[in-house]
Each structure stands twice: as structure tokens, then as C-alpha cells.
Amino acid sequence: MANLPVNKTAHPFDKSRFEALLNRRFFYAPAFEIYGGVAGLYDYGPPGSSLQSNIIAEWRKHFIVEEHMLEVDTTIMTPAPVFETSGHVARFADWMVKDLKTGDVLRADHLVKNVLEARLAGDKEARGIAAQPVKEDDKKKKKKDKAKPTAVKLSDEQVVEYETILAQLDNYSGPELGELCKKYNIRNPDTDNEVSDPVQFNLMFASSIGPTGQHPGFLRPETAQGHFLNFSRLLEFNNGRVPFASAQIGRSFRNEISPRAGLLRVREFTMAEIEHYVDPEDKKHERFAEVRDVELDLLDRHTQVAGSTQVTRMKIGDAVDKGIVANETLGYFLARIHQFLIKIGINPSRLRFRQHMGNEMAHYATDCWDAELHNSYGWTECVGCADRAAYDLTVHMAKTGHPLVVRQALKEPIITEKLVAEFNKKSFGKTFGKDSAAIQTIIGGMDEAQLTRLQGELAQGSTTITSSDGREFKLTPDLLTIEKKTFKQSIREFTPNVIEPSFGLGRILYVLLEHSFWSREQDVERGVLSLPAVVAPTKVLIVPLSAKTEFEPLVREVSSKLRKAGIFSRVDDSNTSIGKRYARNDELGTPYGLTLDFASVQKRTMTLRERDTTGQLIGEIDEVIGIVTGLVDGTIDWAEACRRLPAYDGVQAVE
Amino acid sequence: MANLPVNKTAHPFDKSRFEALLNRRFFYAPAFEIYGGVAGLYDYGPPGSSLQSNIIAEWRKHFIVEEHMLEVDTTIMTPAPVFETSGHVARFADWMVKDLKTGDVLRADHLVKNVLEARLAGDKEARGIAAQPVKEDDKKKKKKDKAKPTAVKLSDEQVVEYETILAQLDNYSGPELGELCKKYNIRNPDTDNEVSDPVQFNLMFASSIGPTGQHPGFLRPETAQGHFLNFSRLLEFNNGRVPFASAQIGRSFRNEISPRAGLLRVREFTMAEIEHYVDPEDKKHERFAEVRDVELDLLDRHTQVAGSTQVTRMKIGDAVDKGIVANETLGYFLARIHQFLIKIGINPSRLRFRQHMGNEMAHYATDCWDAELHNSYGWTECVGCADRAAYDLTVHMAKTGHPLVVRQALKEPIITEKLVAEFNKKSFGKTFGKDSAAIQTIIGGMDEAQLTRLQGELAQGSTTITSSDGREFKLTPDLLTIEKKTFKQSIREFTPNVIEPSFGLGRILYVLLEHSFWSREQDVERGVLSLPAVVAPTKVLIVPLSAKTEFEPLVREVSSKLRKAGIFSRVDDSNTSIGKRYARNDELGTPYGLTLDFASVQKRTMTLRERDTTGQLIGEIDEVIGIVTGLVDGTIDWAEACRRLPAYDGVQAVE
Incomplete structure (x- = not known):
């Protein structure tokens, strides 16, 4: 049978195996690796680049094309006055503390989180309820990014206190974080030294424009300001009407204090941002009915402030009706974000929407929800969706005198x-x-x-x-x-309000890789990335039995027919067994393989292999191309392919 | 008749009309315009963004997919040691002079060029042979970027001298440019003041990485170093074999001294770069036979040094055979670049390949050709194609000790x-x-x-x-x-050699717009952008007679069927006449229009309009969708469409 069930959870997630795979197959690697690297900067290799551009292509389809958004492409280098007006020069900062002896710099909130989580883990160990004992391997490896748990029992009150702090960690100001460090004796876990009071560090990279240094500039930390400054041109392009949205995909930069979580916290990253402009008196969305029944896992601000992280599963229609989500347009985008993430392969049970708490939210925002994805680092914000109200357009208009308003005939x-x-x-x-x-x-x-x-x-x-x-x-x-x-x-x-869904594509890409990774039941060393065809770097691998010239015409024929059908394929004629070549492509997430052998030359048959099941079918070359095209396009599934083509038993009659 | 001949050259190119169109339709605009703008930074609006992403998509198909290149996506922010090794810190500079009174900064070579060209133009005027008299409009407009010609006759010897200097302008060093300024009394044309001796100005934007400022960094001025640093990973990905190529599309930054030529000289730009790694002892290309007969206009270095800019039309095969182009691989890419540019709509008669002269070429390069495109600013380098030899890999290997070599079993x-x-x-x-x-x-x-x-x-x-x-x-x-x-x-x-085709996408985009622009013979105010469907921002415009609800189901049907066929369409139901809406979309370069009227509702017919001829055909809705899909895909042309559908005479029977 070609369509056997697959057990993807036979082995627990093994981070070191997973990271070794990504490194070996060059999904990404530290930038300037041969120069010793720089924290927080990564290069994408061929599969990472393709995966990224496929995610972007799908994002364009799902948002820009589907909703007729106006795409813009604005500059990264930005003169200082823009960010003075937007508030970034004054406020786009993180709190950092210094190790009082070594001078090492740490982000204050991350320090508190790491130390308290380590103490809670140590408490569990002491109580004999540690979920997973720490493995020898992990202990040996020098993990600078984590405080090491030691088995010390805490009082029950302490446990509750720590858990309450962690549930609302994002709600503390800098001075409050400093008080927590003092009160709970939180020290640099690498050295056990005390740390300084928190001070603010602006996260924008600074430079200067022009030969005389007279124009200070910053690299944008988000693409949003580029949209806002072009608002009146965009409005005119849209015939003066709201609502409409602009969209932009591009690089942004944040000079993170001490980036340590791989692709999840980087200094240079690709974002996709939407700025949806609405009438402040009418935040209904005309297509809300289409998503009303989409169910989301919501974690609202009241739950968090009460010290809990328990999600509530709810239809977005109900959440808006009950006022949990501020308005229809915000709700519409939460549902659309959910649909997008599921479509590219995110595990729905590891996706939640968390509402910002009062202090955490930007001062101008009226409501904000993060799509958080669960991964080996915990829950990570991957998409933010904020109602920025009229803040940005108002401040730029006040500063420049340029009317950033909608004029509507009554x-x-x-x-x-x-x-x-x-x-x-x-x-x-x-x-x-x-x-x-x-x-x-x-x-x-x-x-x-x-x-x-x-x-x-x-x-x-x-x-x-x-x-x-x-x-x-x-x-x-x-x-x-x-x-x-x-x-x-x-x-x-009126000045329109802005609803802003903002996607960190690198974070999504990383979590997607984690969610896609598993090891074959019969051999933990055989890793697979079950990326959906829509985002897989290569859709089809063409595997000739060998690099011999007799296969060349067929390889060229199949390759060119797939290209005509719009399907990106690669040929692997390397000097190794077909099994090894398939194993390599399981690691690359290639969903389908086509094998050309002597029977192909003699009888024009070809086998089709599915990555997850490793099931194989056989058929006439053009028939198989038709089937694989349907599989990649999503018009048929593997079960259907198994109905249409006979299973291949591994032996082909060659006369 | 729907397929009438079109006269696109009835009116001479009018730059102010052209620029007004680009501005009105928001192809692009100065970035931070409402803050007064910053020279050399531009934002792309919706049509500019779409045009750019269509050019990129076609580039990916033409180069990456067609030749199985390995795509990478590396960081822009780069630690200083990388550019110290590559030579950019020492040498990536332009020569600038200062106005001795105002302190204004000018690029030395541009100053010499502007002043001598203005003198030659003045000479022509004085001799009564000025090709185009300077228009009043242009005179009034304050054009800072050009020295103004005044009718002063030069001696015949002076004319020859100036022309010889201009033909080899790129060959002068900084001190030589300073001598030219003295010898020919070249002053700042804006003020008529003398200028200083030329000094070097490094064109990289500087910043620093991390909170303590201990890591100086630069924004990359080209994407190439990111490829080279990953060479050994890429080689491994390619199973250890050469030749292969890496490719990258991304932003680069150059802090231009005094950018004044619109999109042609900017401080932030999108590039597409290929690094093709070859055996230094075998620079043959296995697909060279496919392009051998492609004819190019070549301007070799000997011709330029002799003071001429006369091109020679030649098959690339002959140019390589005669040693004019250094090797097959370089020749192969010149031909492929030519094919790409023609495919996206560049006028072949305004494309030439100019070889770098001795001093002009980077010190490490063995041969270099620029694809130059003619436009209203003159001939502009839009693609460079250099044989960088083994320079980059050698210096990075020497610096880091990391082996950037190919090991080949003999x-x-x-x-x-x-x-x-x-x-x-x-x-x-x-x-x-x-x-x-x-x-x-x-x-x-x-x-x-x-x-x-x-x-x-x-x-x-x-x-x-x-x-x-x-x-x-x-x-x-x-x-x-x-x-x-x-x-x-x-x-x-061995250390492989690198052949590098490097594309400035913004320059190509700008020249493509110039080459596509013309005015209708009967009305100079009606501008058209004849962009080919493959790159046009929107392929099909859907025009319902009005925004009335009775057309809505049909608009939705046609829109969704086009989307399924993979064709990007837009609906224009704005409150203005169909003629005005078509005129607007002629300016946006939309090649086809579909009109839905009462007959569409009653009889399911639809008209199809072609942008350049304004010819219209009529047919049943699904039949027309089939035709327009073929037109956009390029499987049929307009003449064929005219054979398949009857012409529409402007009157449709509605019962």
C-alpha cells in the first residue's frame, strides 16, 4: 500500500537533531560565519531562501491580491526627523542591565524571565515532578541563553508569586524590573554577579546621509512609517475612498541588546506589514461575515493580569460581539492571520492570540493582539495586530502641515x-x-x-x-x-484610524520548520520536514537512476514539462544511492519525487514517491506529471493519487 | 478594424510630461516628501512596486529557475572586517570636489562631464546646428543637475579634445580629474566658483552593531560579499561540483555624494546579483551554443581609448572567438542579459554593451562589460558583467583561514x-x-x-x-x-573564478518606463505606457459601466475566473466615464481592458480592449477570458485575438 498511516510523534522533538539538519542542509547559518559571526545576523541558504520567497508569495496572494491592497516599497534609510515625530527616537528602546563586574549587557525582562523560570524548574525537580529530566548532552553544552535550573524547592507562595510575575512580565516598566531584580536577588546567571539598575537603550541603528554628515538617519525598525508618509498619495490612488489598505514586504532593523534565540530574535529581518485605513466611526468590515465562524484560541488581557495563561477557544464573531476584540476590522484580520498561518503549515494547536495588557501596549494603540506560536523557546510573538488609532497620521500631519486626512462628501x-x-x-x-x-x-x-x-x-x-x-x-x-x-x-x-497586522517572516519561517520536523519511527536519525507543497523550497525532485547519458533526454523532458506546468523541480543525479538522495530531500522538505530508471527509457513509466508516507505509485510519464501537478496545486490529495495510479512494489519489469 | 497600426513616435519624447505621469500615477515619489525629501531616496507606489516585483519574478524565472542557480538571502548589515578584507574600506570611494566659496559638494567626474557637454552643446548652438533648441519651459525650470549651455563657438581642435575626454571619462583618476578642472577652467556651474582638488569619499553608510558600540559595521554596497562568505556551504550544497551559480535579490546602499538623476543615481536600491563560479582553467559554458548567434552592439575598450563611441554589431560567438569578449561564460551571460532586457520591454536599439577600460576596471577584474541603456540622461550602466577572477575568494580565505576552494578528484x-x-x-x-x-x-x-x-x-x-x-x-x-x-x-x-552579472533593478525599471512612454498621435496629453504584459503592474482592467449593483455578480465572476487563471486584474468602478478610466489605465500601462455593460448582463457578452491600438473585440464572457489569458501568457498575440473574435463597433444591441 502506498498510503500507509505515518506516526510522526514516535520520537520527541530533539532540538539538537533539528538544528543539525537545518545547518547541514543550509536552511540558514550565522552571517559572516567564517569571520566568527555576529550575534543576531543570519544568512539564508538556498532552501531557506526558497522557503522564504514561497511564504512571501503566498502572503501576497492571501492578503494583497485577495483584498486588492496597494503595495508600496519604501526606503529603509530614514532621516531622523521622521522618527522624532513618530516617537521612536524617544521611546523605541528596551531596558538593559549591566553585569556589575564584567560589564556584560543583558535585556532586563529576559533576565527576570530566565532566572524565575529556572527557579520554577528547579522547584519541580526538587519536588520530583520535573516533566523532562535534563539530559547529559544539554548539561554539557554551554548554553549561555538559559539560566541553569538547580533542584531547590520553593515555598508554595513563592511558586504562585513567580508564576504571577511571569504571566504579566510584559506589563512591567523598566524601574519595576529593577525592583524585581533587587527583591528576588536576580543576578546574571552566567557569572552570578549583581546587575545594575535598568537603563534604556534605543534599538535603532544610526547612520548619516550624505557626504557632509549633516543629515542624521536611522534604519527603519518597522516598515509602517513609509506607508503613513505616503498616505495622501495612496488615498488619491484609491480615488479618495476609505477603507483601503497598503502593504509592504521588506527589511527592518533592530539593534537588539543581546540576541540569543536564533531566528527568533535578530537584528535584521524581513517583515510584511499591512496598514488598513478605516473611518474611526465605522470599524465594521464588509467581509467579516466570511470569517465570523473561524475559531481562535484567545488569551485576553484580564486573564493575564489575573495571573493565568489559559486560552479560551471562541468564534471570532462572538469575540467581537462580546467586546473582547475591539472591532470587526481587527477581528477580521485576526481570523485572516489564523487562516494564513494554517495554510502554510503552522500547527493550529500551537497558535494562540494574546491580547496586550495596558502598560505593554504602545501608548497610542486602542487594542492589540499578538499571534503567538509555540516552539522550543516557549510562546513567541510572530504577528502583531494593533489598532493604532489615528496616532501616526495625526503626529506627521501636525509636524509637516501636510493634510493626512480623508475628505468625504456627505x-x-x-x-x-x-x-x-x-x-x-x-x-x-x-x-x-x-x-x-x-x-x-x-x-x-x-x-x-x-x-x-x-x-x-x-x-x-x-x-x-x-x-x-x-x-x-x-x-x-x-x-x-x-x-x-x-x-x-x-x-x-477626518483622520482615518489604522489597523496594522505586522508579520515577522523570519520568526514564522523558523517556527514553521520546528512544527514540520519529525523523525521516522524506525530510525530517529532520518529527519523529515513535512512542509506543505505550497511553501516547500522544491516541489518535485527528479531522480534518474544514475548520471548516465541515457537518462538525460527523459530528465530534460520531465523537467521542462514540469516547468511549463509552473512547478519548480530539481534534478539530483549525484553519485549516491536513490535511497540516500530521497533521505536528503526528506530533510529539505521536498514533497514529491519522480524516479527515472531503465523501465522509463524502455516503457516510458515513472514512479512517484510521497515524502511523508514514502509510498510510491507508478504510471506513464505524462499521466504521472498530471497527477503530481494536481498534488502540488492542491487540486488532489495523496489519497486521490493512490486511487488513480497503481502502487509501485519496488520491482519493475525491464525486458 | 480592431488591429490598426499605431504611430508611437508622432510626438517627440517629452520629459516633463513623462515625469508628470509617473508622479500623478504614483509609480514612485521622493521618499519623506512631506518632510521635504532627501536626495537619492525614493519610494515606489502601487504601480512601481508591482512593476518591480514583476521584473524580479521574470528575472527569477530567466536566471535562477532556468539555470538552477542557488538563491541566497544574506544580511545588509555587515561587520567592518569583511569590507576591510574585500578592499571596500580602502577603495570603495568616489572623487569629490568642494565649491571653494559655498562648500557645496560635487562629484568630480560628473562635474567635468556636465561642463564639457554644456560647452559642446553651446558650440553647436553657436554654429547653428543645435539638434533641439532649448525650450522656454526647460530654461525656466531650475535644473541644478545640468550646466546650462550658452552659445559660444569652440575651435575645431577644442571640440575634438572635449569629445576625446568625454569618450574616456571613466578612465581618469582623481588627480587627473583635478588637472582637467584646472586646465579647462571647470567651475561649479551653479555658482561659477572655483572648486577644490578632488578628494576621496567612501560611499558606504557606516553604523555600529550592538549596545556597546564595539562592532563597527557598514551597510553593504553590493550583495556579492554575502555570496562569497557562504561559498563553501554553497559548494557543499551543490555536491562539491563547479560550475554553479548563486543568486541574490536584495537592497544595497551607497552614500552617493550628490545624487541628482532620479532613479538612476540613488542611495538605496534593489539589486539582483549572480556569482557564477568556474574552473579558472576552463571558462567554457555548456549552453554557449544556444546563444552563439545572439547579436549585440559592442563598444570595446580600444574604440573608447581611441576617442570613439561607435558600436559594432556582432554575434556573441564571433566576439568570443575573436577574443573581444574574454571567455565563453562571460559571453554567455552578456547574451542572456540581452535576452532578459528585451523580454521585459527594453528597446533593443537603445541597448549597448560597453567594455571597461584599463583604469576603470576594478583592479582584480580580468574583463568587464556594462549593459548600458540609452535614456534622456544619456547612456546609463544598468547591468555590469565582470570576470572578478579569484580575487574575492582568495582574500577572504587568506584573512580567515577558511578554505574557499574546490577539491576535484582527478x-x-x-x-x-x-x-x-x-x-x-x-x-x-x-x-x-x-x-x-x-x-x-x-x-x-x-x-x-x-x-x-x-x-x-x-x-x-x-x-x-x-x-x-x-x-x-x-x-x-x-x-x-x-x-x-x-x-x-x-x-x-583550486580557487574558482567568479563571473558576476550584477543588475541595478531601479535603473532598469526607470529606463523601461522611458522606453515605454509615448503620446497618442491625436492628443499629446494622452500618455501611454506600453509595458509588455509580462511586467505590467496590472494585466487586465475590469470596467463595469457603473458601480450599480446589477453589475456586481458579473464583476465578481470575471474577477475570480481571472484569478484562477493566475492573472492579476483590478476593478475600476469609479464614478467617471469609461473613456477616462481607460485613459487612466493607459497611463498605468495596463495592457487589456474588459468592459461589462447591460449587454453583458442580458447576453453574457464582454468587450476586450487592447491598450496600444485601442481596438476592441467582443465575445461571450468565458471565450473572452480564454483569449485574454492567452494574450497575457503570450501564447497568442493581438493579431490572433482579432482573428478569433469579431471587432466591436461601439454599439451593442440590448433588447
């Missing part, structure tokens, strides 16, 4: 009546001289109630008003009249 | 015989004591002839040798023997 003009003061300028000037303007300003600033009172007093003869410096002026009916006037407003002008 | 081991000295260590030590090692080193360093002589002298009893400090030592046969030994070498180790 269907029904709004008719309003209000009291207006009209001055008799001549007698006003004669009476008050140089004080005239100041007095008119005071009256101009009065609200409806004050004007009504003034109107009444004038009707009775006269009144006095007081200037800001305390002088009194007498007003009489010959100086001014106060009357109701009718106003007609036919244009509504 | 088919026939190489058997060599040579004389070898063997020492009787015991008696050697007894005789010479602490001088033993020095004497052995001297003998070990002898060549075959010296050893033969020594062997002869020893056979006769004894000889003496002299140490570096002049002392003499007596050698006798009991101390050493000299004999022929046989050596067998079965592995050949």
Missing part, C-alpha cells in the same frame, strides 16, 4: 444652527483701540451657553467682560450683535 | 618524479648542533637543478653550502642522501 449635508457674534468694527475700534482684537478673541472663544447669556444681557442694555489680565470692558448693543446663523456642512474631514 | 592521477633530500638526523645533529634546522631548511628550499648539482657533488665525496649569515658548512654523503621519488596527486585543489 450624502445629506449636516445643517446646524448656532449663535454667532458679529462686531461693528468701526465703533468697536473707536471704543477699545488696541484692545479690540483681544476682546473679540474672548467672545469668539465662547461656547453656546456663554453666548446665550451675553445675548440676554445685551438685550437688557449692557454687560461687562474681563480680559485675561483682569481688566473689565463694558459691552453695549451698538458694538456687537449676537444672532442664530445656519451652517451647512457638505464635506466631512 | 580522473587520471598526476604522477610526478622529483629529487628529494633525506637527512640522517642523528649524525646531522651531532655534526651541526643548533644549526641543523637552518641547514635543512636551505636544502629543503632548493629547486630541482640545485638538488641535481648537490647530488653530483656528494657522489664525488663532499660539498659546502653557505648559510644566510655567510657561514660555510661541509656536507658529506653520511649526512644526507638525494634521490628521485615518485609522487601521485589524485586531488586537484
Whole structure:
């Protein structure tokens, strides 16, 4: 049978095997490795690059094409005034502490997290309930990124206290983190030295533009500002209408304090960001009905502040109805993010949406949810989805004077009546001289109630008003009249709000690799990456029995027919057994293999192998190409392929 | 008739109209425009972004997929030691001069070029042979980037002198440019002030990595070093074999001194680079036969040094045979570059390949050709294609000690015989004591002839040798023997050479837009961008007669069927006439339009419009979708479409 069930969980996830595979197959590697490398910078090799560009292509289809978003490509190098206005120069910083003896620099929140988690693990060990004993291998390896647990029992109160701190860790300010270090005697786990009070470190890389150094600049830490600065051009491109979205895929840079978690915390990364502009008074989404029933695992802010990390499974429609998620547009994107992640192969049971707590959220945001993916480092934010309100457009407009607003023709003009003061300028000037303007300003600033009172007093003869410096002026009916006037407003002008889904593609790629990795039941050394065909670096491997010239015409034919069908294939005619070549491509995540042997030459048959089951089918060359095309496109599945083609038993009659 | 001939050259190229179109349709715009902008930084709007990603997609197909190149994605931020080794810290610089009064900074070679070209133009004007009189409009506009020609007649000798200088401008060193400025009284054309001697300015943007500032870094000015540093991983990925190529598409940065030519000279740009690794002893290319007959316009270095810019049209096969192009691999890529540029819509009569002159070429390169594209700024280098020899791999290997070499099993081991000295260590030590090692080193360093002589002298009893400090030592046969030994070498180790095609995608994109732009014969205000479907931002525009709901189901149907066929379409249901909507999309370069009207609702017919001819055809909806799919895929052309569908005369019967 070609379609046998597969046991992918026969062996527990083994990180060192997994990392060895990624390294061996050059998915990625430390950048400048031969120069000793630099923390937080990685290069993608051929399979990593292809995987990344396939994820990007799918992202383009799922978001940009599907929703007719306006793609932009803006510069990374950004003059300082932009980030001064956006608040990044003042606030885009992490808290760091220094080891008081060695001067080593550590991120304050990561330090607290590592030490408290290690103490909790040590407590479990002491209580004899450690889930997994620490392996010898791991102990020997110098792991700088983790505090090492030692079996020390904590009091029950301490356990609760530590767990409560960890559940709301992102909610602490810098000084509060410093207090935690003091209160719980948190030291640098590498040296056991005390650490300094936390200080802020701005995470932007600085440079300067031009030959004279007169233009300070920063490398953008997010692509968002590039969208906002082009808002009025984009609005015009969209015929002046909202809602619409801009989208951008590109590099951003963050000078992380002490990056130690592989691709999960890097100094240079590819992002995909959407800025969806909506009417602040109408955050409904016209396609919300299509996703209303999508179920998500939600972890809201109240649960976290109460010290728990228990998720609630809920339809997004219900979450919006109940006000857990702030509005339909935000909810729509949470559901679409969920769909995208599942489509590229993320394990749905290891995906949750966590709401930001009060202090954690950017000061301007009204609601924010992170799509977090579970992996061997814990839960990691991979997509942020924030309602940035009108903050960015408002500050850039205030700074530059350029109108970043929507002007909307009202269907029904709004008719309003209000009291207006009209001055008799001549007698006003004669009476008050140089004080005239100041007095008119005071009256101009009065609200409806004050004007009504003034109107009444004038009707009775006269009144006095007081200037800001305390002088009194007498007003009489010959100086001014106060009357109701009718106003007609036919244009509504507003600053749109922005809903921002922001994807860290490198993080998603890394977690996807973890979720895809397993070892064959019969041999733990045979690793497989079960990447879905839609993102797999190579879709089809063509394996001629050998590099002999007699196979060449067939290899060229199959290769060219696949290319015409739009399928990316590779030929492996290396000097090793077919089994080894397939094992290599299981590690590369190649879902299908086509073998050409002597029977192919004589009878034009070809075998088709499926990666996960290792099942093989056989058929006439063009028929098999048709089947594999359907498999890669997703129009048929392997079970269907097994119905259409006979299983291959490993022996082919060659006459 | 739907297939009428089109006159695209009725109006001369009008740069201000062209630029107004690009700006109006947001192909691109100065970055940070609302902050006043920064020279040399541009943002791409929706059509520019799409055009760019379509060019990239086609590039991937044409090079990476077609030739099974290994794609990589390496970091932009690069630690300083890498560029110290590569030579960029010392040499990646331009010569700049300062205006002696204002301090304005100018690039020396551009200054010489602008001033001499302006003088030649003034001379032509004075002689009454100015090709195009300067228009009032252009005169009024403050053009900082050009010296303004004034009608001053030059002597015939001066004209020849200036033309000779311009033809080999790229061949002058910095001090030579300074001498030209003095000799020809070249001043800052903006102020008429004298300028300083040229000084070097390094073009890399500097930054620093990490919180303590201890790691200086640069933004890469090219993607190439990222390939080279990963060479041994890539070689392993390719099963240890050469030739193979790595490819990368990504951002690079150059802190240009005074960027003034729009997208042609920018500080941040997207490149596509190929590093093709070959055996230095065999630079043949296995697919050269496929391109041998491709004809190119070549401008070799001898022609330029002789003061001419006359191209020679030649088959690449002949150019390689005659030694004009250094080797087959270089020639192969020149032809492939030519094919790529033509495919995306570059005008072949405005494409030439110019060879670098001696001084112009990087010191390590053995041959280098630029694909230059003609445009309103003159001839611009858009693709460089250099044979970098073994330079980069050699210097990185020398610096890091990491072997960046190919080890190749020899088919026939190489058997060599040579004389070898063997020492009787015991008696050697007894005789010479602490001088033993020095004497052995001297003998070990002898060549075959010296050893033969020594062997002869020893056979006769004894000889003496002299140490570096002049002392003499007596050698006798009991101390050493000299004999022929046989050596067998079965592995050949070598540093591969690198052929590097390097594409400036922004420059190509800009020139492509210029080459695509024309105005309709009957109305100069109606601009068209005749972008080929393969790169056009949007392939098909769907135009419902109005935004009325009765058209919605059809719009959705057509839109979804096109998406299934893999064709990117947009709907324009804006509140304006169909004619205006088509005019807008002619400016956006959208090749086909589909109109849905009342007849579509009643009879399921749809019209198909072709952008350049404005011809229209009519047919049943699914039939038209089939035709337009063929047109976009390039399987049929417009003439064929006209044979298959009846012309639409503008009146459709609606019952």
C-alpha cells in the first residue's frame, strides 16, 4: 500500500537533531560565519531562501491580491526627523542591565524571565515532578541563553508569586524590573554577579546621509512609517475612498541588546506589514461575515493580569460581539492571520492570540493582539495586530502641515444652527483701540451657553467682560450683535484610524520548520520536514537512476514539462544511492519525487514517491506529471493519487 | 478594424510630461516628501512596486529557475572586517570636489562631464546646428543637475579634445580629474566658483552593531560579499561540483555624494546579483551554443581609448572567438542579459554593451562589460558583467583561514618524479648542533637543478653550502642522501573564478518606463505606457459601466475566473466615464481592458480592449477570458485575438 498511516510523534522533538539538519542542509547559518559571526545576523541558504520567497508569495496572494491592497516599497534609510515625530527616537528602546563586574549587557525582562523560570524548574525537580529530566548532552553544552535550573524547592507562595510575575512580565516598566531584580536577588546567571539598575537603550541603528554628515538617519525598525508618509498619495490612488489598505514586504532593523534565540530574535529581518485605513466611526468590515465562524484560541488581557495563561477557544464573531476584540476590522484580520498561518503549515494547536495588557501596549494603540506560536523557546510573538488609532497620521500631519486626512462628501449635508457674534468694527475700534482684537478673541472663544447669556444681557442694555489680565470692558448693543446663523456642512474631514497586522517572516519561517520536523519511527536519525507543497523550497525532485547519458533526454523532458506546468523541480543525479538522495530531500522538505530508471527509457513509466508516507505509485510519464501537478496545486490529495495510479512494489519489469 | 497600426513616435519624447505621469500615477515619489525629501531616496507606489516585483519574478524565472542557480538571502548589515578584507574600506570611494566659496559638494567626474557637454552643446548652438533648441519651459525650470549651455563657438581642435575626454571619462583618476578642472577652467556651474582638488569619499553608510558600540559595521554596497562568505556551504550544497551559480535579490546602499538623476543615481536600491563560479582553467559554458548567434552592439575598450563611441554589431560567438569578449561564460551571460532586457520591454536599439577600460576596471577584474541603456540622461550602466577572477575568494580565505576552494578528484592521477633530500638526523645533529634546522631548511628550499648539482657533488665525496649569515658548512654523503621519488596527486585543489552579472533593478525599471512612454498621435496629453504584459503592474482592467449593483455578480465572476487563471486584474468602478478610466489605465500601462455593460448582463457578452491600438473585440464572457489569458501568457498575440473574435463597433444591441 502506498498510503500507509505515518506516526510522526514516535520520537520527541530533539532540538539538537533539528538544528543539525537545518545547518547541514543550509536552511540558514550565522552571517559572516567564517569571520566568527555576529550575534543576531543570519544568512539564508538556498532552501531557506526558497522557503522564504514561497511564504512571501503566498502572503501576497492571501492578503494583497485577495483584498486588492496597494503595495508600496519604501526606503529603509530614514532621516531622523521622521522618527522624532513618530516617537521612536524617544521611546523605541528596551531596558538593559549591566553585569556589575564584567560589564556584560543583558535585556532586563529576559533576565527576570530566565532566572524565575529556572527557579520554577528547579522547584519541580526538587519536588520530583520535573516533566523532562535534563539530559547529559544539554548539561554539557554551554548554553549561555538559559539560566541553569538547580533542584531547590520553593515555598508554595513563592511558586504562585513567580508564576504571577511571569504571566504579566510584559506589563512591567523598566524601574519595576529593577525592583524585581533587587527583591528576588536576580543576578546574571552566567557569572552570578549583581546587575545594575535598568537603563534604556534605543534599538535603532544610526547612520548619516550624505557626504557632509549633516543629515542624521536611522534604519527603519518597522516598515509602517513609509506607508503613513505616503498616505495622501495612496488615498488619491484609491480615488479618495476609505477603507483601503497598503502593504509592504521588506527589511527592518533592530539593534537588539543581546540576541540569543536564533531566528527568533535578530537584528535584521524581513517583515510584511499591512496598514488598513478605516473611518474611526465605522470599524465594521464588509467581509467579516466570511470569517465570523473561524475559531481562535484567545488569551485576553484580564486573564493575564489575573495571573493565568489559559486560552479560551471562541468564534471570532462572538469575540467581537462580546467586546473582547475591539472591532470587526481587527477581528477580521485576526481570523485572516489564523487562516494564513494554517495554510502554510503552522500547527493550529500551537497558535494562540494574546491580547496586550495596558502598560505593554504602545501608548497610542486602542487594542492589540499578538499571534503567538509555540516552539522550543516557549510562546513567541510572530504577528502583531494593533489598532493604532489615528496616532501616526495625526503626529506627521501636525509636524509637516501636510493634510493626512480623508475628505468625504456627505450624502445629506449636516445643517446646524448656532449663535454667532458679529462686531461693528468701526465703533468697536473707536471704543477699545488696541484692545479690540483681544476682546473679540474672548467672545469668539465662547461656547453656546456663554453666548446665550451675553445675548440676554445685551438685550437688557449692557454687560461687562474681563480680559485675561483682569481688566473689565463694558459691552453695549451698538458694538456687537449676537444672532442664530445656519451652517451647512457638505464635506466631512477626518483622520482615518489604522489597523496594522505586522508579520515577522523570519520568526514564522523558523517556527514553521520546528512544527514540520519529525523523525521516522524506525530510525530517529532520518529527519523529515513535512512542509506543505505550497511553501516547500522544491516541489518535485527528479531522480534518474544514475548520471548516465541515457537518462538525460527523459530528465530534460520531465523537467521542462514540469516547468511549463509552473512547478519548480530539481534534478539530483549525484553519485549516491536513490535511497540516500530521497533521505536528503526528506530533510529539505521536498514533497514529491519522480524516479527515472531503465523501465522509463524502455516503457516510458515513472514512479512517484510521497515524502511523508514514502509510498510510491507508478504510471506513464505524462499521466504521472498530471497527477503530481494536481498534488502540488492542491487540486488532489495523496489519497486521490493512490486511487488513480497503481502502487509501485519496488520491482519493475525491464525486458 | 480592431488591429490598426499605431504611430508611437508622432510626438517627440517629452520629459516633463513623462515625469508628470509617473508622479500623478504614483509609480514612485521622493521618499519623506512631506518632510521635504532627501536626495537619492525614493519610494515606489502601487504601480512601481508591482512593476518591480514583476521584473524580479521574470528575472527569477530567466536566471535562477532556468539555470538552477542557488538563491541566497544574506544580511545588509555587515561587520567592518569583511569590507576591510574585500578592499571596500580602502577603495570603495568616489572623487569629490568642494565649491571653494559655498562648500557645496560635487562629484568630480560628473562635474567635468556636465561642463564639457554644456560647452559642446553651446558650440553647436553657436554654429547653428543645435539638434533641439532649448525650450522656454526647460530654461525656466531650475535644473541644478545640468550646466546650462550658452552659445559660444569652440575651435575645431577644442571640440575634438572635449569629445576625446568625454569618450574616456571613466578612465581618469582623481588627480587627473583635478588637472582637467584646472586646465579647462571647470567651475561649479551653479555658482561659477572655483572648486577644490578632488578628494576621496567612501560611499558606504557606516553604523555600529550592538549596545556597546564595539562592532563597527557598514551597510553593504553590493550583495556579492554575502555570496562569497557562504561559498563553501554553497559548494557543499551543490555536491562539491563547479560550475554553479548563486543568486541574490536584495537592497544595497551607497552614500552617493550628490545624487541628482532620479532613479538612476540613488542611495538605496534593489539589486539582483549572480556569482557564477568556474574552473579558472576552463571558462567554457555548456549552453554557449544556444546563444552563439545572439547579436549585440559592442563598444570595446580600444574604440573608447581611441576617442570613439561607435558600436559594432556582432554575434556573441564571433566576439568570443575573436577574443573581444574574454571567455565563453562571460559571453554567455552578456547574451542572456540581452535576452532578459528585451523580454521585459527594453528597446533593443537603445541597448549597448560597453567594455571597461584599463583604469576603470576594478583592479582584480580580468574583463568587464556594462549593459548600458540609452535614456534622456544619456547612456546609463544598468547591468555590469565582470570576470572578478579569484580575487574575492582568495582574500577572504587568506584573512580567515577558511578554505574557499574546490577539491576535484582527478580522473587520471598526476604522477610526478622529483629529487628529494633525506637527512640522517642523528649524525646531522651531532655534526651541526643548533644549526641543523637552518641547514635543512636551505636544502629543503632548493629547486630541482640545485638538488641535481648537490647530488653530483656528494657522489664525488663532499660539498659546502653557505648559510644566510655567510657561514660555510661541509656536507658529506653520511649526512644526507638525494634521490628521485615518485609522487601521485589524485586531488586537484583550486580557487574558482567568479563571473558576476550584477543588475541595478531601479535603473532598469526607470529606463523601461522611458522606453515605454509615448503620446497618442491625436492628443499629446494622452500618455501611454506600453509595458509588455509580462511586467505590467496590472494585466487586465475590469470596467463595469457603473458601480450599480446589477453589475456586481458579473464583476465578481470575471474577477475570480481571472484569478484562477493566475492573472492579476483590478476593478475600476469609479464614478467617471469609461473613456477616462481607460485613459487612466493607459497611463498605468495596463495592457487589456474588459468592459461589462447591460449587454453583458442580458447576453453574457464582454468587450476586450487592447491598450496600444485601442481596438476592441467582443465575445461571450468565458471565450473572452480564454483569449485574454492567452494574450497575457503570450501564447497568442493581438493579431490572433482579432482573428478569433469579431471587432466591436461601439454599439451593442440590448433588447
